[in-house]
Amino acid sequence: MKLAILGTGMIVHDALKALAFVPEIERTAIWARSHSKESAEALAREYGIAHVYTDYEALLRETEADFVYIGLVNTAHFLYAKRALEAGKHVIVEKPFTVTGKEARILRDLAEERRLFLIEAVTTLHLPNFHVIERFLPQIGRIRSVQANFSQYSSRYDSYRTGDVKPAFDPDCFGGALNDLGSYNLNFIVRLFGVPEKAVYAPNLGFNGVDTSGAALLVYEDFVATAVNAKDSESPSAILIQGEKGWIRADGTPNAIKSVTVCIDKKTQTINENAYEHRMVHEFKAFWEAYEADDYGFVRRGLVQSVAVMGLLDTLHAYAASGSFDKPCHFKENIMNIKKNFQKLPLGIPLAASTAGTILTLFLDGSKRLHVLCGTALAVLSAAHGAQHLLKIKCDAKKLLCRGCSAREGARISLDAFCKSLTVRSAIAGRVRVGSPMLIGNEPLAAQIEAYAKTFQGVDDAVANTATGSLLITYEPEELRGVPGLAKLEAQVLRKNAR
Structure with a gap:
């Protein structure tokens, strides 16, 4: 398996260190932008990489590499992966897979159409200690709670606070805590439990609108998962899964899982089956094994996961952008909810019953008070029923007017609404x-x-x-x-x- 490397950043340095323990993968070329050529040449000398490129198209044409490894800024993942696939190359792309779920689906379809390997490099999913968790999970019974925390003070946060914005804290580069550390939390949870029924995200925003930390709430049928990610502060990181018969804790940061602690029937044990100190060695070995065995099922399972997580990220970003956590429960919104519920009240049977009671009590001796009571109920219910019809007429009229003016005023209304938002x-x-x-x-x-x-x-x-x-x-x-x-x-x- 021959590999061409894109980029010279921190993740590429980590990848090259890990690849030193995977002799089955040959590093044949490295690409960088022109301004980073010296850095690429230094890495080539250090790791014995034969060819250095600054022209991506030339690399795709000339390199002997089977795979392209993309360790670039997040917003570049999609275009560089797409171009490599179109050139017939297999692709390994760092997390986050893309910027949107739509981009993820486009890459998936292109790879599957050409039967090319397309793999997102999420270390968590290929660690032996993660497989330990999968093995013990059925033994802790019905899941009741999941708490994930990946908090790691970023080496770039101090400079960010002075106004020096690196890609890791630039929203235009798809930076931020959720896209970086949060990707590991989400991949961990989605692989074990699937996509949640509901998901919300409350971010702590920096001066340029990027989330320097935040917490996601993922709602499942039987339990709730919380996922905290922070680049502006530090704390012990772990993921705790609580079941009715016991609990499992992934010890340490979710991208490395240094050990797993399992407690079943109040008996606790700590297990470490990771074979390598460097967290990325296991994933590269898994990629090589799948490619060597031509295991395309491995690729498809990974793509299902990647598309699901990117869709979940879309949902979380949309919720955060809506500012829902910043808005108190407004009186006007409560009134609107009351109106909607009022319109749905079934008044037919109570109306019929009060009408019948009012008529019958006319002919019964000594039932004057009951007659008044039934008559009052009939009057109140009749008024309510009339109000329901009035609200429905107004609602229908508004819809009709909107349909009539949408063609003429749609653009103006959209711009007005946009400005207000x-x-x-x-x-x-x-x-x-x-x-x-x-x-x-x-x-x-x-x-x-x-x-x-x-x-x-x-x-x-x-x-x-x-x-x-x-x-x-x-x-x-x-x-x-x-x-x-x-x-x-x-x-x-x-x-x-x-x-």
Whole structure:
């Protein structure tokens, strides 16, 4: 198995160290962008890699490699993996697999169509200690709780706090705690328990709108799982699975699982079946074994997992972008819920019963008080029934009007609604990032808003991210301030962000 490596970052250094323990995989080439050529050449000398490229197309044409390993910034995964697959190369791509579930499905379909190996490198799933957990899981009975925590103070966080934003903390590079450390928590949970019925995410946001830490809540039929990920603070990391007959704890960070502690019927044991100190050795050996055996079932199982996790990430990002955790329960929203429930009340039988009671009590001696009671009930129920019909008429009329005006005013209504949904995530002179839940997964709206923003004087570029629901606008401050209205708007945005 011959491997070409893309990138020179920290993960590539880790991968090369691990590959030293996997002699079955030959490292034949390394690619880097032109500005990182010296770093690539240094790695080539250190690890005996024969060829160094700065032209990706040339690498794909010329290299003898069977596989391309993609250790690039997260937002580059999709395009570089797609191009490699189109060139007939097998692909190993670092987590997170892609930026959106849609991208994940496109890569899956392309790989399966050409029967090419496409593997996401998630160390957790290939560790012997993870297989220990799979082995003992049926013995702890019905699952009642899962608590995952991967908290690791990032080596880049100090510089981030000074305003120096590296890709790991750049939302435009799909950085952040959930996409990085959270990927391991989610892969662990989804592999063992499948996709949850409901998922929400509460992030702690940095000055540029990236989640420096956060907590996901995953709701299953019989239990709830919590998944904490933090790059801005540190604590002991572990994943605890609680069942009715015992518990299992994955000790240490979820990407390495240094040991597994199992307690069944109050008897506790700690197990470590990992054969290598470096967490990435096991996954590369698993990849080589699958390729050597032509085990395409291994690939398909992995792709099911990758697509599922990316879909879950889409859901969590959409929830976080909606700001639901920031909104109190508003009185108006409660009134709307009451109206909806009121419209569904079945009043037919009570109306019939009160009508019958009112009529019958007319002919019964000594039933004056009962007659008044039935008559009062009939009046109240009749009024309620009339109110139900009135609400339904208003609702139907609103739908009819909306259908009639949508063709004429759709674009204007969409823009108005979009503007009302905007929140400022970060702002400095010349660079503003806003967010809107309406952008999540909405490519047509993103294209419309990008084009609209670029029509303003001084605006250099506008880039929407439909995965995170953000819009980054870069502009020339002096030129933009030449328009009084825009100057006032900029001042308001910068003042709001400074609070």
